[in-house]
Amino acid sequence: MKHKMMTMVGAVLSSMFILAGSAAAEERFSDLQHVKWAEDSITYMADRGTVAGVGNGKFAPEKPVTRAQAVTFLVRELYPEQLQSGAVSPSYTDVQSTHPFYHEIGIAEHYGLASGFPDGSFHPDAAMSRAETAAFLTRAYALTTGGMSVSLTDVQHHWAAEPIQLMSSNGLIGGYTDGTYRPDRSVTRAEFSVFLARVIRFEREAAIALQDWDKLISYMTLSEQVGQMLMPDMRQWNGQPTTTVNEGLKRTVQDLDLGGMILFDKNIVNARQVVQLTHDLQKEAGELPLFLGVDQEGGVIKRIPGGTNLPGQMALGASGDPKLAKAAGKLTGEELRALGLQVNFAPVLDVNSNPDNPIIGMRSFSADADLVSRLGLDTIQGLRQAGVIAAVKHFPGHGDTTVDSHLGLPVLTHNRERLDAVELKPFRTAIEGGVEMIMTAHIAFPAIENEHVRKASGRTSC
Known part of the structure; x- marks a missing residue:
C-alpha cells in the first residue's frame, strides 16, 4: 500500500x-x-x-x-x-x-x-x-x-x-x-x-x-492522503521516553492522520510492552491502520527485545549463501509480526567499499556490488514471506563515504558509470524485485545532481 x-x-x-x-x-x-x-x-x-x-x-x-x-x-x-x-x-x-x-x-x-x-x-x-x-x-x-x-x-x-x-x-x-x-x-x-x-x-x-x-x-x-506520507518517530514526550500511548501520542496520531510511526530503542522495554504499545497505537489509528516500523538489521543494529539476534549482514555476506539470507529475513519478519510491527528498515544495500566508513562497515553484506544485490534481494523475499515490508537503505548508496550522514553531508564524486556499477546497482535490483519501500540518505551525488543545498538538521532512522 x-x-x-x-x-x-x-x-x-x-x-x-x-x-x-x-x-x-x-x-x-x-x-x-x-x-x-x-x-x-x-x-x-x-x-x-x-x-x-x-x-x-x-x-x-x-x-x-x-x-x-x-x-x-x-x-x-x-x-x-x-x-x-x-x-x-x-x-x-x-x-x-x-x-x-x-x-x-x-x-x-x-x-x-x-x-x-x-x-x-x-x-x-x-x-x-x-x-x-x-x-x-x-x-x-x-x-x-x-x-x-x-x-x-x-x-x-x-x-x-x-x-x-x-x-x-x-x-x-x-x-x-x-x-x-x-x-x-x-x-x-x-x-x-x-x-x-x-x-x-x-x-x-x-x-x-x-x-x-x-x-x-x-x-x-x-x-x-498527506498523512500517509508521514512516518515520524515518537521517542519522548514531556522529557520521558515514550513506551505507552500517552496523550501527546494520541493527539499526534489523530490530528495528523499519520500513515505510520517508527519505534526506536527508547520506546522498547520488553516484548510484552511492545505488543501492548503497537496494539494501542492501532486502536488510536482507527480504520486506517498504521505502518509500524523498526530497525532490525541483526548484528550491531537490533531492536527486538528478547528475540533472535541473528548475525549481521557482513556475516551473511561472508557465507555467500542466499538460502541463509532468505531464512534470516523470514525469521526476522516473523518475530516483528508477532510484536505488531509491519516494516523493517532493512536490509542495508550499501556496498562496503571504503574501510574508513564510520557508519556502514559490518552492516553491509559485502564490498562486492553483485553479492550485495543478490543477498539483499533474498533478505527482502524472506521478510515478504513473513508479511513484513522491507525498507532498503541507504539510497542512493552510503558505502563509499568517510562522513556520518547524521552529522554531515557526504559527497560522492564518482562518475555516473561507477555509480551505476556499484552504489546504485543493489537498489536497482531491489526495485526490479518489487521492494515496497526505500529509505533515502543525506548524500550528494554531483554526477547526478549538482545543485548545492543545505542539509537539514534532525534524524529519522539509521
Whole structure:
C-alpha cells in the first residue's frame, strides 16, 4: 500500500489548495444535544469537509435536508476538484444563477448524481425524501447487492424500490419497528449525514478487505492522503521516553492522520510492552491502520527485545549463501509480526567499499556490488514471506563515504558509470524485485545532481 501511496505525492501536494469550496474541516456544532445518535456521523462528515453548518456554530440537525443541500454534500465529497476548476451551469428551469448551490447542482447534473423532474425543474429547496436519499446515494456509489435480507412492507411497488433494496441489503438503511420504510417521509440533515457516513465507511471497509488501495485512496480525505506520507518517530514526550500511548501520542496520531510511526530503542522495554504499545497505537489509528516500523538489521543494529539476534549482514555476506539470507529475513519478519510491527528498515544495500566508513562497515553484506544485490534481494523475499515490508537503505548508496550522514553531508564524486556499477546497482535490483519501500540518505551525488543545498538538521532512522 505504501508503495502505491508514494505514487500520489505529486497529485496530493498539488491538490492541497482545493479546500476553499468545501465545508470547513473539523467544524464543531453546539446544537447536537438531541441527536446524539447522529453526532458521530455529523462530526465525521464535517471532518471530511463534506457537511457544513448553517452559521453561528449551528448544524440544524432536525431540519429537513433539501435537494440542493444533498447534492452539494455529494459534490463536496466526490468532486472537490471540479468544484474549484470552473463553473458548470445546470439546465433546470428553477435553478437560477443566484442560488447558493448553483454550481454544485450543475456538477451533480453533469455527473448524473441527481436528476430533475419531467417538466425540466429540479425543486432545489424541496425537502429530500427517504426514497430520494436511497436513489441519490446509489447513483453516487457503485454498490452491489449485499447479503442481508430485509423485508420492508411499503416499498415493493415504489419507484425507488430497487435503490432502497440495494441499500438495505448492505445494512446501510433500515426500516421502522412496524416493518415499514416510509419512503416518502422527509429526511433531516442529521439523517442524511448518517446515511452518507454509512456508505463512505462501508466503501472504505470494503476497499481495505479487498486490498484495493486505489479505491481506498479515492475515499481518503486530503489530510489522510498527506498523512500517509508521514512516518515520524515518537521517542519522548514531556522529557520521558515514550513506551505507552500517552496523550501527546494520541493527539499526534489523530490530528495528523499519520500513515505510520517508527519505534526506536527508547520506546522498547520488553516484548510484552511492545505488543501492548503497537496494539494501542492501532486502536488510536482507527480504520486506517498504521505502518509500524523498526530497525532490525541483526548484528550491531537490533531492536527486538528478547528475540533472535541473528548475525549481521557482513556475516551473511561472508557465507555467500542466499538460502541463509532468505531464512534470516523470514525469521526476522516473523518475530516483528508477532510484536505488531509491519516494516523493517532493512536490509542495508550499501556496498562496503571504503574501510574508513564510520557508519556502514559490518552492516553491509559485502564490498562486492553483485553479492550485495543478490543477498539483499533474498533478505527482502524472506521478510515478504513473513508479511513484513522491507525498507532498503541507504539510497542512493552510503558505502563509499568517510562522513556520518547524521552529522554531515557526504559527497560522492564518482562518475555516473561507477555509480551505476556499484552504489546504485543493489537498489536497482531491489526495485526490479518489487521492494515496497526505500529509505533515502543525506548524500550528494554531483554526477547526478549538482545543485548545492543545505542539509537539514534532525534524524529519522539509521
